[in-house]
Amino acid sequence: MASALTDKLTRLVKQMRGQARITEANVQDMLREVRMALLEADVALPVVRDFIARVKEKAQGQEVLGSLKPGQALVGIVNRELVATMGAGVADINLAAQPPAVILMAGLQGAGKTTTTAKLAKHLVEKRKKKVLTVSGDVYRPAAIEQLKTVTQQAGAEWFPSTPEQKPLDIARAALDYAKKHYMDVLLVDTAGRLAIDEVLMQEIRDLHAALNPVETLFVVDAMQGQDAINTARAFKEALPLTGIVLTKLDGDARGGAALSVRQITGAPIKFAGVSERLDGLEVFDAERHAGRILGMGDIVALVEQVTAGVDQEAAQKFAAKLKRGDGFDLTDFLAQIQQMKQLGGLSSLMDKLPSQLSAKAGAMDMDRAEKDMRRKEGIIQSMTPLERRKPELIKATRKKRIAHGAGVQVQEVNRLLKEFEQMQGLMKQMKGGGLMKMMKKMGGGMPRMP
Template sequence: MASALTEKLSRLVKEVRGQARITESNVSDMLREVRMALLEADVALPVVRDFIARVKEKALGAEVVGSLTPGQVLVSVIQRELAATMGEGVSDLNLAAQPPAVILMAGLQGAGKTTTTAKLAKHLIERRKKKVLTVSGDVYRPAAIEQLKTVTKQAGAEWFPSSPEQKPLEIARAALDYAKKHYFDVLLVDTAGRLAIDEALMAEIKQLHAALNPVETLFVVDAMQGQDAINTARAFKEALPLTGIVLTKLDGDSRGGAALSVRTVTGAPIKFAGVSEKIDGLEVFDAERHAGRVLGMGDIVALVEQVTAGVDMAAAQKLAAKVKSGDGFDLEDFLDQLRQMKKMGGLSTLMDKLPSQMSAKASEADLGRAEKEMKRKEGIICSMTPQERRKPELLKATRKRRIAAGAGVQVQEVNRLLKEFEQMQGVMKKMKGGGLMKMMKKLGGMKGLGGMPGMPKLPGM
């Protein structure tokens, strides 16, 4: 996330943190670097000027200059002001309305509105325990209605049918009537996007807004658009009373400027961030935690949340009871552990939340290789019979050759997996039934995920 900006700012943070004295000269040098990093990251010029002015004023204040550790205090000033630029803390959805609460999704074509609508439906169902209905008013884009139907099903929400022959206003009114009659808590309306801002788009969405009177009007913007995101945000702000922003594709944003600019340009808080293509890849946006990530400090809170959400508690307890009873840890259990890791979003999303000094040595290519290695291990175990998974001691030369052929790998890779499995067995015996739970606690004492038996090794780990 925001890799270029993070790389530059985290380097500056290291330099500043070690400063024994803060003077106007070294503050100016540091702010010049910060200014260049922000501009290169496509942050809007007015936003950069305002940010630099605020940091300079506080950097030369009594809090920093009079501190025993001025470098560290200055870093905290930068983090606070970054968070303030993006809107401090967390801004929740306002659902305090007579049901159904209508949420209108606005934005350009290609920003990820339809997928985000389904992700938001899943979030509302799982986190807020709401009964959710989705409807598509996009009668222009081929297959847009079917796309919403598909992703809504994945999210576990209900979809209201519409067709390209209908008028968007007619669709929205019919969906609202259905939502009222069937006691839905929330109605999510996916609107049409265009490839560029035009009068017809704005007139149509204004009409929809007036008819539906939504409690939330969310502007969905692609974080990778850079300066274009700011221009789009400004145009939508002039047309609609936006209540919040959803930043999509934040995981693919190498520059990171949009997150720092759209809040200032629209005046609306960033409420959610799309962090992966998966249906559960939507995070409540926390400005302070995102500021920490941009500065290369990681987001351990988000990491813990992701791990907790990904862990199947019932399965972990069942494994703990099994090992405790003396049944032992078998290859079926090993396969479950690999799948748990995949559920957590894979190595790349977990590493993204670690502080930069812990994850810097693992490049995208390294992570890609590690992800492939995990899939290969899964393929090897899936090529075994249920009996072989339960009794690994059966795996002699002939069986290993059959398994290798079935998984499309060399016999040496089967042997390597079995060796790692034996290491994991040893860990389980020492932990006396702690299973995945204790392993997760041990992660804190290991250098990243590569320190865990059975997990791929990454450079420098």
């Protein structure tokens, strides 16, 4: 989460770690900075007051004053209180009900309810191995019904049809009846939203809740809304017994305040976070890991999970075997490596999870430019014939012009790609048959010996 809040708190963390002694004066200075950072990040004032009071009480206690490294102790307190504010640990989704377990999705229009419904369906199908049915009760926006149909199919779940002429209650009851008859494990009900809170919307969703008796009522809120998110959260809390929160667009959050406020305002745990527009861009929310991201400590666990989930293990093993045999590294392999990076969500998605010191260094590179460059390379290779990819030495002037025209780039870019490919090819040759070990020895490294 590359937000202003993260930047400010990261700087504060560095200052605090360097403190040899913690006094009442520098605790006050630090708390003032934290308070300003939170307020600027659109964290609700009552939440800020409560957070600062808790940190102050613990910072002036023996835990810090008696510590050999008081600055680090102070960072630990801020980290723990951030976690406490967002809800310690992981709040699992509740499916302990006589099937189908009904999950009601609530929130304003534009918060991402429909996409989140499909993302949750994909999560339940793939991670929990559930048979999932989705239905749209949004009769005011015909496009919402079609949108849910499309994204549900992409998610690998089943969609129950509805039309704008029907009443939301009739749609929900028919979907529930179908889900029971077809032995569905979960029924996800996407509800109508409005651009602002109104009594008609609230009454409709209260009626749906009473009729369906859902095991989960999830409040979907746009993390970029700032203070508006808090007002919306308060209104939905008064209307419905919310059981959980889904924060959407967390990847685009410029301020970071919603994650710290919504949990405390509603009293409901944050269960999921939308971290990209892709259907697999829904993470189970972990307060400890999110606090680490806010403080610039990164989220290496999420990075490893993202890489593991995104890598095609079978393709990776075939590629490794090919290199070991000494079969040439060609442009088809080069293209596969580029596409693998795209599978992982792109460079910026990976960089977001690195600790701030590392991501700051990487940030010197323009991530957008790097990703555009990757897409251009992909276009250039895809403009080549299969023979040219296997035998790049055939690509002379005339072919280069044709490839450049097909990819919509200059010939110089084709030359640059071929040069990069030659360098990569040379590296792959060195790796063949234990070459990697020799390379590391030349670099003065070598693999560490096992004890």
